[in-house]
Structures are given as C-alpha cells and as structure tokens.
Amino acid sequence: MITPNRVGAQPTDPRSPSGRWQQLWREAVTDPLELLRLLGLENQAERLLPVRDTGFATRVPRGYIARMRPGDPADPLLLQVLPVAAELLESPGFVTDAVGDMAARSAHGVLQKYQGRALLIATGSCAVNCRFCFRRHFPYADETAAANRWQAAIAAVVADAGVSEVILSGGDPLSLSTPKLTELTDGLAAAPHVRRLRIHTRLPVVLPERVDAALQGWLGSLSQQKVLVLHVNHPNELDGATAEACRRLREAGVTLLNQSVLLRGVNDAADVLSELSERLLEQGVLPYYLHQLDRVQGVAHFEVDDERALALVETLRERLPGYLVPRLVREIPGEASKSPV
Numbered sequence: 436m437i438t439p440n441r442v443g444a445q446p447t448d449p450r451s452p453s454g455r456w457q458q459l460w461r462e463a464v465t466d467p468l469e470l471l472r473l474l475g476l477e478n479q480a481e482r483l484l485p486v487r488d489t490g491f492a493t494r495v496p497r498g499y500i501a502r503m504r505p506g507d508p509a510d511p512l513l514l515q516v517l518p519v520a521a522e523l524l525e526s527p528g529f530v531t532d533a534v535g536d537m538a539a540r541s542a543h544g545v546l547q548k549y550q551g552r553a554l555l556i557a558t559g560s561c562a563v564n565c566r567f568c569f570r571r572h573f574p575y576a577d578e579t580a581a582a583n584r585w586q587a588a589i590a591a592v593v594a595d596a597g598v599s600e601v602i603l604s605g606g607d608p609l610s611l612s613t614p615k616l617t618e619l620t621d622g623l624a625a626a627p628h629v630r631r632l633r634i635h636t637r638l639p640v641v642l643p644e645r646v647d648a649a650l651q652g653w654l655g656s657l658s659q660q661k662v663l664v665l666h667v668n669h670p671n672e673l674d675g676a677t678a679e680a681c682r683r684l685r686e687a688g689v690t691l692l693n694q695s696v697l698l699r700g701v702n703d704a705a706d707v708l709s710e711l712s713e714r715l716l717e718q719g720v721l722p723y724y725l726h727q728l729d730r731v732q733g734v735a736h737f738e739v740d741d742e743r744a745l746a747l748v749e750t751l752r753e754r755l756p757g758y759l760v761p762r763l764v765r766e767i768p769g770e771a772s773k774s775p776v
C-alpha cells in the first residue's frame with residue numbers, strides 16, 4: 436500500500452526555476468478537516484470523517500477546491516477527494532491488485548500488457564489523491580520508471596522493436612519536472628520504432644498551471660506523435676483555467692482525449708455524462724473511455740453495476756453524436772485489451 440508521505444511528496448527540487456506550479460503543488464490541502472472548513476462544511480466533520488487514517492493521504496490543490504460548491508456535502512468534486520469511512524469496509528471481490536499489474540511487469544517500472552504498447556509507471560506522485568484510484572495499493576516506492584535516470588525503462592523500450600507507443604502513466608507523469616521528462620525523451624531517441632508518446636494525466640485538470648511554457652516547449656520539440664489522455668469525471672472540473680491548459684497543449688501539437696471512471700454519486704447520471712462530453716469538446720478534448728471501476732479494496736461504495744452503466748451509455752448514444760460517446764470498458768487481467776462491457 437502507498438504510504439501517505441510517499442504519495443504526497445513532490446519529487447522535484449522546490450528551488451527549480453519552473454516554480455509556480457510547484458509552489459501551488461506544495462500549497463495543496465492535505466487535512467480533510469481544512470477541506471471541509473474551506474467549503475463551510477465543518478458541521479459535517481462528524482458524519483464524513485469518522486476516521487482520519489484510511490492509509491491513503493488526502494491531497495487536493497486549492498484551485499480544484501475552488502470549483503466545488505460551498506456548503507454542498509454531495510458536491511461531485513468533493514466526493515472524489517474526501518476520505519470517508521466506507522473506504523475501510525472490506526468487500527468481497529475487492530482486492531489490492533485488481534488489474535494484475537504485478538504480473539505484467541517487464542522491467543523496472545514498465546508494464547507490457549498489450550501489443551505494441553509499453554506503459555511506464557513514471558512516478559507514484561499525484562497532485563490530487565482520488566479516493567477511487569485503482570493504484571492506491573501499488574508499491575510505487577520500489578517501482579517507478581524514472582528511477583536511475585529512466586535507465587531500465589529506456590533499455591527495455593530500445594531493445595523491443597515491437598513497441599510503437601510509450602505510455603507515461605503512474606501516479607501522474609506530469610508531476611515530474613520538465614527536465615526529468617526531457618531525460619526520458621532524450622533516451623527514446625535511440626528507439627526510432629517508437630512513433631507515439633502518450634501521457635495519462637490529471638494535472639492539466641487539477642493543477643492547470645502545470646501546462647507552462649517549459650512543458651509546451653518540451654512537447655513541441657518531440658519528434659513522436661503526442662497523445663494526452665486527460666482524466667475528467669464531471670463537467671464541473673472544467674473551467675477557464677483548464678480551457679487555457681488544453682489550448683496550450685493543442686498549440687504544442689498534442690491530440691487530447693479523455694477517460695472517466697463511472698462513479699456512483701459523482702457522474703452516474705445521463706445528464707452529467709452528456710454535459711461532460713459537450714464541455715470536453717468545447718475545450719478541444721474527445722471522450723475516449725468510460726471505465727467501470729477497478730475492484731480494489733476501499734472503493735466499493737463508488738461502484739455502479741453493469742446494467743445501469745450500459746443503460747447510461749445507451750442514453751448517451753441516443754442523445755449525442757457518436758464521437759461524443761465514450762467506450763464503456765473494464766480491465767480484466769489477462770485479456771489482450773481493455774474489455775467492452
């Protein structure tokens with residue numbers, strides 16, 4: 436299991452010049468009671484927080500909190516980040532490695548499950564800790580690809596001509612400094628078979644300031660095609676700041692997609708999901724996946740059953756153009772791809 440300090444740690448030098456986003460990172464709220472106070476919900480503390488230690492730290496950037504509705508204990512952004520007692524319940528079928536990650540490890544911090552794609556667990560750090568996260572139990576401390584200047588990961592990719600796409604995941608890969616990311620892409624110059632670099636990140640949403648000039652410059656300089664998969668679950672997560680971050684990413688030649696997780700009480704309503712698709716498109720992002728939750732310990736209270744999930748997507752299909760309907764999938768260990776529900 437991830438220890439609270441480990442996940443919250445900022446892995447880069449706080450004195451480095453790219454400064455502003457790292458400053459905002461450090462100012463994130465890490466005390467659930469402070470989070471409630473900022474929203475005028477201190478009267479909910481008793482009900483929402485019978486436990487302080489769920490083994491997975493609280494971490495929420497202040498800009499993300501600013502998008503929550505004050506006074507609303509059911510706010511869909513708050514529910515994604517506030518620790519609650521339900522996380523401590525043991526539920527049958529909910530395990531610590533639900534997606535078989537440990538079995539797919541091909542080198543230090545590298546997972547190869549699907550043909551042509553190598554996924555690098557770049558780092559264990561995230562700017563936000565999402566309560567439903569399927570990697571809340573992953574032993575990041577021993578397993579990040581960025582360790583030792585990415586040596587093992589680069590060697591694995593260089594040696595395998597079958598890899599045409601390198602996927603940066605984590606944790607959140609954009610929590611690494613831009614110089615650290617540049618180290619990786621410099622190393623990938625020795626692997627001309629890699630045609631695409633894909634980045635799975637929540638940072639442009641939860642800390643849009645991360646998309647600064649240095650990041651834009653790095654992305655713009657890459658020879659590979661660039662795909663960035665955002666992770667937005669609710670339309671309220673998108674505002675002017677995220678629109679600006681997306682504009683900068685597109686300007687750097689990046690194709691933008693989004694994946695969501697279907698979460699009970701957060702986005703399990705057709706109106707919410709269709710508004711999400713519309714808002715994403717307004718910011719230049721196409722919906723990609725809608726994930727059924729990975730069944731890891733501590734997230735059972737977020738689960739939506741398949742029948743309901745299918746009905747929701749059917750409603751989207753009736754209401755929206757086809758390109759705004761995400762694919763409903765789940766990850767089944769051992770399968771050759773994500774599996775349609």
Ligand SMILES: *Cc1c(COP(=O)(O)O)cnc(C)c1O
Nearest residue numbers: 546547548549552553554602773
């Ligand atoms: C999800 C995943 C991918 C990417 O799958 P796509 O269907 O291409 O989005 C690649 N590697 C691993 C290990 C994954 O878990």
Ligand code: SF4
Nearest residue numbers: 561564565568606637
């Ligand atoms: S869902 Fe993404 S951003 Fe949230 S904690 Fe998990 S890896 Fe980090």
